Amino acid sequence: MAHQAAPDANTRLFAPGFAGHSQISARTLGFWLYMLSDALLFTALFAAYAVLDTPMNAAGGPIASQIVNPVEGFWQTIAILGSVTAYSLATVALKTGNRAGVMLGIVAAMVLAVVFLGFGFNDLATLTAQGNGMDRSGYLSAYFVLILTHAIHMLFGLIWMLVMLVQIPRDGFNEMVVARLLNLRMFWQFQATVWVCVYIYVYMIGA
C-alpha cells in the first residue's frame, strides 16, 4: 500500500463499455477444467488398478497377461486415434464454415468410435461368458471398471455428436454451437489420451 499512487487527472473510476470476456474462451476453459477433473478421476482408477494388479488380487482367476492382447489393442488404438483425427479434421472444416465438411467428419468419427467400442465390449462379453466377469476377483473388478469407465465416456461423446448433428443444420455456427464443437473436440481427444495410458499401462506393461 505504501506504493499506491494518488489519483490524478488520468485516473478512471469506471470502465463504461468494458467488453468483458469472450463466451467461447470461458466455455472452453471451463470445459478444460472439467477434463482435468475427469483426468483425476482416471488417475484414481489407475491408482486402484495399480494396487489390484498383483497375482494375489487375481484370487486364483486370470491375471493381466491372460486376458489382454496387445495386438488387438493396437487395432483399437488405430481406431480411436482415427476417430479423433476425423473429428479434428471436422473442426478444420469449421474454420471455413463448411457445414457438410464438419458433419462428415463427425460421422466418420462416430463410425470409428463404434468400431473401437465393438472390440472393447466384445472382450468384456467374452470374459464374462467364460466366468471371468467383474465379480470374479479384485483384479478383474479393476480391469472391467477401468475399461467400462472409458467406454461410458465414449458413449456420452457419441450422444453429444448426435446432438451436434442436429444442432449444426438447425442453428448454424452460432457462438454456442461453436463453443460446443470446440469442447467436444477436447473431450474426444481426451478419450484418446486416456486410451494411450490404458494401452501402455494395461495392455503392455501389465501384460
Place this chain on the structure above:
Amino acid sequence: MQVHVPGPWSPLFGRLTLDQIPYNIPILQYTFAGAMLAAIVVVGAVLYFKKVGYFWREWLTTVDHKKIGVMYIVIGLVMLFRGFADGLLIRTQQVLANGPNAPGYMGAQHGFLPPFHFDQVYSAHGTIMILFAATPILTGFQNIVVPLQLGARDMAFPYMNALSLWLTAGAAGLVMLSLFVGDFSAAGWVGLIPLTELPYSPSTGVDYWMWAIQISSVGTTLNAINMIVTIVEMRAPGMTWFRMPIFSWTTLSTNIIGLTAFPVLGVALALLGADRYLGTHFFTAGMGGNLMLYTNLFWLWGHPEVYFLILPVFGILSEVVPTFCEKPLFGYVTMVAASFAIAGVSWVVWLHHFFTMGAGPDINGFFSVATMLVGIPTGVKVFNWAFTMYRARITYTVPMLWAMFGLFLLLAGGLTGMMLAIPAVNYTVHDSVFVIAHFHCMVLLVVAAAFAGVSYWFPKVFGFRLDESWGKAFFWTFSIATLIVFTAMFALGFEGETRRLDWTFNTAWKPMLVVEEIGMILYVISLACFALMLVFSIVNRKKNAAGPDAWGTSRTLEWLTPSPVPFYNFAVTPQVNTRDELAWRRKHGLDKAQPEHFEAIHMPSNTGMPFVIGMLAAVWGFAMIWRIWWLAAISLTALIVCVIIRSFYKNEGYHLQPEEIAAMERDLALGSVVSEQPDRSHHHYSHVEAH
C-alpha cells in the same frame, strides 16, 4: 450380475416396503411431527401470502449469484442445525450410558439410543456437518462475494451455478429423507471399510450416504469450475492478479482443490457402489479385494477436503481483520503464497489418517514430515493476522469477535494437529476423542468464520446490519460453549476414551462427559440467541439500514455498490486502480463518485431447468438407493434429455436499457429495495441479438 440383497425386493417398489418407515421409534415420531409442522407453516405461509409465483420466479429459477449464494447458506444453516441436533443426541447418550450400571431407556440397553440408531446419528452428524453444512455455507459466501469483489456482473456460468446449487439441495434432501424412509449409514461419515460392504451393512443406510455424497460432490465440482473461470476471466479492468482481494485468492486455491480432489472421492464411492451393486471385489477382504485401497482413496480426497474447508475460512478472516483494524492486511504476497502452499502440500499428507494400519516407518515418516510442512504456511497466516493488528485501530464488532475466536481455535487446532502428525503420538490417540477434539477445533474455526462472514456480509446482501447486542450474546454463549465442550473432550482423549462409543464403559469419564453436556446446553442457549438475533434484526431493520459501505472501513469492491446489491451488481463496471480499491478511493475522497452515464447491460434469463435437473438427480438417487430400477432408468434418461433440451435453448438473456438502470439507481439512492428483477418472461426474446 445383480447381487443378491437380503430382504424382500419387488420390481415395482424395489427394496422399499412399509416397514422401512420407522414410525414406531419415538424420537423419529417427534422429529417427523416437528418437520411436518415446520413444513406446514412454511408452505402454508407461502400459499396464504400468495408467494408461490414469487418463489418460483425469484428463487427457484434464479441464476443470480447472490440469491444462489443465499440459498446455499440457508441450506447450510438448516443442515448445521440438523447436525447440531445429532451432536446433542450423541453427547446426551454418552452421559446417560456411562458405566456398567447405566440404565437404559426407550428400548436401549444403556442410555436412550440403541447402537443401530446411535451409529446412524454419529455417521449423519459427520457427513452433514462436513458436506452439507460447512461446504454449502462456504460455497455460498464464495458465490455472493467473489463476483462482487472482482467487479463482475455474475459468475462465468450462471446457469451451471444454479445447477450446482440444486444438485447440492437434492442431495441434502436425500440425507433428510433417510430419517423417515429407511435408515442412514451406520458406518461413520468416512465409510469404514469393510463395514460398508453389503454383508456388514445390508440395509439401505450406506446407499443413502453414498449417493447423497456422490450427487452433492458433482455439484461441488461444477461449482469449482465456475469459480476458477470466474476468477481467471471476469476480473474488472485494472484488477491484476496482485490487486485481487485475498478472499478471491483463497477461493481460487480452494476450488483448485475442489476441482481435483472431488473426482477421487467420486471414484472411491463409485467403486464401493460397484461392490454393493455389481458384486465386484474392490474393497472386500476376500476374492482379491484390498480394503485399505478404499481408505487410501477416501483420504486422498479427505485431506485436501480439510483445506478445501479451511482456505475460504482464512480468506474470510483476511477480509474481516483488516476491515476492523482499519489497516491493510500485513504481508499480502506471503498470504497468497501461503494459501497456495497449503493447497499444494494438502495433496501429499493423506496417509496421516491411517498411520496405524501397519505401513513401514519410512512411509509413516514421509507422510508425517509432509503433514508438518502444512504448519509452516498456516503459521505464516497467523503471524500475518497478528501483525495486521499492530498499529491498528480495532473495533470489536461481532464479525471481528468471531475472527479473534477463530484465531484462538486455529492455535489450539494447530498445536494438537502437530501432535497428531507425529506417529509416536498418533498411535496413542489415533481413534480417541482427542482426534475428535482436534478436528472440531478446525471445523469450529469454519463455523466461527462462517458466522463472522454472515454478520460481515449480511448488510451487503439484505441492506441492514444484524442486531449487535444479540449478536454478541450469540458469540459469547457459542464460544464459551465451544471452550467447555472441547477442553473436556481433549481431557477425555487423555483419559483414553475412544470415538463412536454408544456405551461409555469407564465410569472415570463421567465428570468430563457431564462437563461436555453442560457445554451442549450452553450451545442450545446460543442457538436461541441466534434466533433472537435474526428476529430483532428484522424488527429493527430500519434502524440498522446500511449504505453501500456498511461498516465504513471496508476495503474491497463489493462495498462500492449499493446494499442490498441490485441484481446487475454494478451499474457500470468499476475500473480498478490498486489493491484494496475502496480503501484507496475513500482515502482520496472518491468513494462516493458515481458514473456519469449508463450503458445497456446484458443479463441472463431465469430458468427452471437447473431446479428440475437437481430434483431429477435426487429422484434418481432415491431409485438407486431402493433399487427401483425402472424409476432409476426413467429419471436418469429424463435427466440426460433435460441437459440436451437445455442445449437447444435459444434464449441468450436480455438487455437492461440505460434508462431502466438510471431509474433503478435513482430508487436505490432513495433507499427503496430493487433486488427483484423486472419480469422479463414475456418480452425478453426481443432483446436477443440475432446471429
Place this chain on the structure above:
Amino acid sequence: MAGSHSDPLAHPEVRMGGAMRYIAGFISTVALMGAALIVTLRHDMGYETYVEVVGGLAALALLSQAVLFYGLDISRAQIWKSVSLILTVPLFIITVGLTVWMFQSLDQRTMVMPNSAAAATQPTLLQ
C-alpha cells in the same frame, strides 16, 4: 456476454487447427504406439529397461497429443489451459506414485499369501 458480438468463427481457438497438424498427430501417435508394441512383442530386454522404454514412448505420445491435437502453447488463448495442465501432472504422479509405493510396503507387511489350493481346508503356516 459483451463478447458475443464478434464472429464465433474468428475465435482464436477455431483458427488454431490445421489439417497437416492433426494428420501429423495421428501418424506420430500411431507410430509411437506401434514401436511400443514391437518392443513388447519382442520381449528381448530386462523388465526395468522395458518399462523405461515403453514409458518413454508413452510420454512422447502424450506430448505429441498435447502439442499437435490440443494445441497447447503459451499464447493468450491457451495459457491457462497449459498452466492448469502442468499443475495437474504432479497430482497424477503423486496419486499413483505414492499410492503404489505405500501399498508395496503395506502388502509386504500385512498381506500374507496363503497357498491358494490349500487355503479352504488346510492353510499353510503363514509366518
Place this chain on the structure above:
Amino acid sequence: MRLKPYLALLPMLALAACASSGDYLLFHPENLIATQEWHATIVDTVVMMLVILPVLLVIVWFGWRYRAGANAKHDPDWSHNTALELLVWGVPLLIVGGLGWYTVKTLYAIEPYNPGLLQKQIAADPQNVLHVDVIATDWQWIFVYPQQKIATIDQLVVPQGAVVKFNLTSASVSNDIYVPQLLPMIAVMPGMRTKDTFDAPKLGQWTGFAADFSGAGFSWMQFDTKIVSPADFTAWVQKAAASPDQLSYATFQKLAQPHANIGAKISYFSNPDPQLFDKVVAAAQAGVVYPVSAALTKSIASNETEK
C-alpha cells in the same frame, strides 16, 4: 474481549489439576513403548508452545493496545516489512524442521513390528518373548497362545518381564486394538496380518478395548489385561489348559457369529487349532464373511434381545 485469554486458561488449569489423578490414562504410561510415546507428546507440546505462546501474547497485547479509543499510534498504511516476513516463514520452518527430525527418530524406536526400544531386551533374552495371536470377531477379542496351547476370549494375561509379540487379524471387519497405558493402537484387518510389540515391566491390571468402530456391538468389546508374575502366569496357563472346551476351527466359526459379549465375559479354551490364525486369514482372503443381519443390527443391545 480481554476476558477471553483468561477464560481459555481456566479449563487448562482444571486440566492440570486433574492431570495428577489416575483417570488420565495417557499420563501414566506403564511400559517403555507407552512412555516413549508420552514423552513425544510432551516434547511436541513444549516445542510448539515456543511459538504458540508468543503469538497468543502478541494477539492479546495488540488486541488490547490498539483497540479503538485507546489513542495508540495508528499507522493506516503499514502492511509490509521484509525482515518480519522472513521471520514469520523462518520460525515455523525451524520448528517443523526440529520436530520432523525428532519424529523420524522416535518412529523407529516405537515401530510396532520391531521397536528399536525393545531390541536390547529381546536380544538379551530371546526366550522371554511371548507370542500371542489376536483375532477380532464381531464383537469379541480372541487371544490364542500357540506356545502355551491355550486360548481365551476377552482376557490377555502376560508374565512380568516378557516382551509380547502380537499377530493380529480380524475374522469380519476392521478394528483397532488399544490398551492406553501399554499398547498403542494398531489396526486389525480381515485377510491381513498386522504385528505389534510391547513390554510388560510392571504388575497390574488394565482394561483394553476396541478403538475403531466395527458395528453395533463395538461398545462392548473390552478385554481384561493383566501382567502377572511368571509363577502366576504358569498357574493361569494350567488353569486355562484344563478347560474342557477346545478351540477347533469349527468352534471358532461358531464363536465368530456376530453377537455382543455384554459384560465382556471371559472364556478359556484348551488345545486351540495350531493353524487357527492362518485359517482365519486364509478364510477371509477366500471370501468368508460373518454377515450381520439387519434384524440383528437393529436389536443388538436393546431390550429386544431379552424378549
